[in-house]
Amino acid sequence: MAPVNGPVRVLVIGQGYVGLPLAMRAVEAGHDVIGFEIDEARAKRLAAGESFVEDVPSDVLTSALKSGKYAVAADPGGIGAFDVAVITVPTPLREGIPDLSYIESAAAMVAPHLRSGSTVVLESTTYPGTTDELVVPILEHGSNLTAGTDFHVGYSPERIDPGNREWTFTTTPKVVSGIDAASLEAVRGFYDTLVARTVPVSGTREAELAKLLENTFRHVNIALVNELAMFARDLDIDIWEAIDAASSKPFGFLPFTPGPGVGGHCLPIDPSYLSWRVKRSLGRSFRFVELANDVNDHMPDYVVQRLMTALNRRRQALNGSRILLLGLAYKRNTGDARESPALVVADRLVTLGAEVRGADPHVVEAHVDRRVARVEASAEELAEADAVVVLTEHDAFDRDLVARHARYVLDTRRWMAEGPTVEYL
Numbered sequence: 001m002a003p004v005n006g007p008v009r010v011l012v013i014g015q016g017y018v019g020l021p022l023a024m025r026a027v028e029a030g031h032d033v034i035g036f037e038i039d040e041a042r043a044k045r046l047a048a049g050e051s052f053v054e055d056v057p058s059d060v061l062t063s064a065l066k067s068g069k070y071a072v073a074a075d076p077g078g079i080g081a082f083d084v085a086v087i088t089v090p091t092p093l094r095e096g097i098p099d100l101s102y103i104e105s106a107a108a109m110v111a112p113h114l115r116s117g118s119t120v121v122l123e124s125t126t127y128p129g130t131t132d133e134l135v136v137p138i139l140e141h142g143s144n145l146t147a148g149t150d151f152h153v154g155y156s157p158e159r160i161d162p163g164n165r166e167w168t169f170t171t172t173p174k175v176v177s178g179i180d181a182a183s184l185e186a187v188r189g190f191y192d193t194l195v196a197r198t199v200p201v202s203g204t205r206e207a208e209l210a211k212l213l214e215n216t217f218r219h220v221n222i223a224l225v226n227e228l229a230m231f232a233r234d235l236d237i238d239i240w241e242a243i244d245a246a247s248s249k250p251f252g253f254l255p256f257t258p259g260p261g262v263g264g265h266c267l268p269i270d271p272s273y274l275s276w277r278v279k280r281s282l283g284r285s286f287r288f289v290e291l292a293n294d295v296n297d298h299m300p301d302y303v304v305q306r307l308m309t310a311l312n313r314r315r316q317a318l319n320g321s322r323i324l325l326l327g328l329a330y331k332r333n334t335g336d337a338r339e340s341p342a343l344v345v346a347d348r349l350v351t352l353g354a355e356v357r358g359a360d361p362h363v364v365e366a367h368v369d370r371r372v373a374r375v376e377a378s379a380e381e382l383a384e385a386d387a388v389v390v391l392t393e394h395d396a397f398d399r400d401l402v403a404r405h406a407r408y409v410l411d412t413r414r415w416m417a418e419g420p421t422v423e424y425l
């Protein structure tokens with residue numbers, strides 16, 4: 001392994017939820033970092049020391065800027081020479097098909113700046129083969145250099161878990177790979193300066209698949225408990241107690257809990273990258289992924305159906321009822337509302353004629369449907385609602401206040417104590 005001795009020049013392409021924490025950690029480790037961000041508004045905010053990522057406090061960003069070891073660039077002209085470039089750009093689906101255009105343009109932007117001995121690492125989540133088949137040719141074409149001979153290329157998936165205090169960027173082991181042994185050494189040497197433990201694998205495809213396996217594993221297991229939760233209710237069995245009981249098994253079982261569906265940039269998307277690759281290369285269906293998509297996508301409708309049933313018991317229709325949604329982010333204690341099932345629930349409720357109000361201190365206005373009135377979870381709002389739905393159990397919400405004032409609560413997260421006015425999913 002080639003240890004990296006002393007600071008290196010790092011270029012991080014994309015300053016989002018993955019790129020910004022990476023850039024900050026690289027600064028902390030003593031490297032000189034340029035964060036290249038194509039979204040000018042985002043770049044401007046960052047350059048002013050304003051972080052939008054919960055795990056990166058604005059004062060950390062400000063001191064990185066002040067140290068002179070971190071700068072934000074929004075213009076490709078700001079990309080200078082580098083030793084290591086890390087690509088952390090989005091990998092969305094467009095009508096169910098992987099959209100790798102961000103990776104393509106990021107690689108094309110990096111290519112002319114490649115020098116002999118530099119290293120390029122892809123971190124974006126993607127299907128196996130992307131680094132080898134897509135990134136390498138673009139880098140070679142744009143630089144007139146040869147990967148492996150002149151420069152190093154690797155893949156290292158990001159495992160960042162927003163809001164997780166125990167498993168941070170530094171403490172979470174990082175899988176590293178390269179297109180050849182020298183590339184692996186270079187990639188590993190760099191990440192050894194950032195994280196407590198690197199986990200080398202033999203090729204970039206294995207590293208790419210490892211990331212998709214992790215996320216598909218979660219996706220499938222969440223779908224399993226979601227489907228079970230729906231059956232258990234009809235069978236009059238407490239799914240939550242069954243999960244607690246099964247969790248007492250010290251081996252061979254991992255607990256997953258039901259919820260209103262999956263959201264964020266990972267679970268609704270990543271498994272489909274894998275199933276798309278399997279279909280395209282082998283002509284076969286990845287049935288587990290398809291089934292899990294089906295079950296998890298249905299959960300917002302199930303929430304709405306449960307709410308309708310609850311209102312019906314009280315001789316009320318959803319149409320015209322005032323519904324307060326607690327939590328719009330896809331995940332607890334984060335402001336990330338991308339692909340959030342809460343937004344799907346809100347949309348369905350509005351369509352059915354409900355007066356929908358949403359409380360979430362973390363999610364910024366722009367990400368939420370304008371038909372959803374943004375409110376605080378105050379005693380008055382809770383008391384005025386015909387029903388309250390707990391979708392994301394942020395610590396900022398006051399459980400006792402909800403219990404005291406809400407007439408009826410559908411709690412999709414087992415956040416409150418169950419009782420005459422509180423039902424679990």
Ligand SMILES: NC(=O)c1ccc[n+]([C@@H]2O[C@H](COP(=O)([O-])OP(=O)(O)OC[C@H]3O[C@@H](n4cnc5c(N)ncnc54)[C@H](O)[C@@H]3O)[C@@H](O)[C@H]2O)c1
Nearest residue numbers: 014015016017018036037038039088089091106124125158
């Ligand atoms: N958010 C997570 O928790 C998480 C965890 C693990 C892996 N990932 C993966 O990491 C990748 C990035 O995710 P994210 O959450 O950071 O996305 P993000 O949207 O928060 O950030 C990506 C940033 O890249 C910028 N960008 C796009 N093209 C660019 C270009 N050519 N040059 C410079 N900047 C460019 C975008 O404007 C955006 O700010 C995705 O593949 C995602 O699946 C995300």
